[in-house]
Amino acid sequence: CIFDVFTLKINQIQSVRMISDIISTVEFNHTGELLATGDKGGRVVIFQQEIENKNQPQFRSEYNVYSTFQSHEPEFDYLKSLEIEEKINKIRWLPQKNAAQFLLSTNDKTIKLWKISERDKRPEGYNLKEEDGRYKDPNTITSLRVPVLKPMDLMVEASPRRVFANAHTYHINSVSVNSDNETYLSADDLRINLWHLEITDRSFNIVDIKPANMEELTEVITAAEFHPHQCNTFVYSSSKGTIRLCDMRVSALCDKHSKLFEEPEDPSNRSFFSEIISSISDVKFSHNGRYMMTRDYLSVKIWDLNMENRPVETYQVHEYLRSKLCSLYENDCIFDKFECCWNGNDSVVMTGSYNNFFRMFDRGHRRDVTLEASRENSKPMQVLKPRKVCTGGKRKKDEISVDSLDFNKKILHTAWHPQDNIIAVATTNNLYIFQDKVN
């Protein structure tokens, strides 16, 4: 279905206020039925889609809280006198194999595999125990019966099945599940490790860019992802704006890339902050596996995996910030790491910006739109109004000037339902879910 970005008619808006903490990651599962969020406090909240009536022309679905659990706790590394933050950096779902759902969640140092299972029955009629759990006097038992399973209120349990620890010296920025459903990678600033989901005491180091002399450090790994179909292929992006594609069949240690994607720098745009704004904050393969998208501070780039010397498409997210880089450096906003995502059929890409704005780029029609995630401006059954930032000169009505933008309201994390036009947009404390029904 063609998603018309200009008439994103909001069928259903949900805004969920997260009680205490800043949302740090958002991820749909493979069917889109579940939506997981991680926050700075180490908590994971999972929402489940409940569909009113799929057969009705105007079907509505709502995402309701399904499960909440504490994934990571703050830790202290006594050897280095370092506190390890409990903030969830990434959540990745495993494809569903049985009744239970599995996801990987990670903080800076430790990855955990969580099993989320439902319990809607419980056994009743024990022989030796009362219903409240007290043990019966064995002398009073005269007959035996088989306990029966009776329905109960749905209970969703989350239990940690694996803990993958002590493999990362630096801060973990990415996890990615392989298409083989047996392995996954985890990446920190300087190294990438390959794990087997069943084995926690061993991992293979497949990329190591740490220089022998740390003084010679010039770049770090910023993101990594497995190819969606080729289980031997993965990419990792760097702080220098390059992406390396590696083939694990070539050698055990993938320090030598198979492909290097890099666009030459425009010398006329050189500034004090050139290195910072060229650092890639996110890399995502398209669903079809033919393209990948990278996000740097000011733009989104689409790369064809067969062309290394330049991206096939470049979209400016907020070019008006280029003249404000000095102030953004002072207030640390220039270090914000924006993520990006593809829609189900790879025709539209989305990423966040400031002032609770988020941007969508329709690749096919070469159109883009700026939308706002806010309660005041969003009402159900209403067209979400495109926003415009005034970059100079006379400000038109309904336009917002660059200097009025609120840089504390940033949308770093967005997610798109794998099939439908449902998007999840995380502002600092709130999660917005926008749904569009295509007629």
Add this chain to the structure above:
Amino acid sequence: MISTMECAVDAQSLISISLMKIHNSRTQRGGIKLHKNLLVSYVLRNARQVYIKEKYAEIYRMQQYEEVMTVCNEIQELNPLDLEAEDAEDEEQARAACCVEEASACGSPCHRGAAHCRTAGTVAGCSLLEDGCKEPEPSYYRSCCMEAPPAPLCEQCPANSSAHCNKTTVLDLDTHVVTTVENGYLHQDCCCDALQCGQSAQSPAKKRKVEFGFCASDAEEAPDFTAARKRAKREDCSYSAPDYTDTSNISNLISIFGSGFSGLLSRQADLEQICSKQALASLGAWTRAIV
């Protein structure tokens, strides 16, 4: 909210801001963020390059002025018909040209007047050790730059340059890397020079610790952790006065950083920029033009 007045993209203030960020990152929760500090160090490098260029442009201008004035004064003193004097002038021009070149190549430049001392002093800032000519103590000095100046060149220096002390030296207490500033020219990575000269400088483990906090999160450097903590304390002491806008502090820090970021800056490129052939040629041409 960003003010309508874009902040002054001034190299000096960027350096201060960047150093504060690096300093603050040490106390941030979750440990030092390698990625962010690396990016900040890039800004620091860029700002430093601009700052040094500006400073040296200023020095060139001052030097040109001084040279011109000195030559003018000497011309006035000399009898224009005196053949010997002409030879002396030629010699002095040659010396001027060669001194300027020598200064960039680790030698001891001839010195013309106390003004140069002052200029060098402004740039080099707080020197921790006495100027130049003292015999270096082995425990502090490791740089080949600090060897005694070549004798022949020294003898040619005019007697009025009592300021043979044209070198200001900065010692990085953490890494024991010595940086020399001579006559306004910055010598970087003196330890690297020493290494290249085949002298065994410090053990690599110590040399790695120059960047603030870069290595702190590395488990493999756990044995060095106490050194890192001591370094952090020492740095805290030296930077206890958070007045980073002070020129001398900035120059001092620049020279310290200059010896540390071997991976980020190309020494050759810097030296070439500073002592570009064009600049030297124009300087020589200017002095020749006066006579």
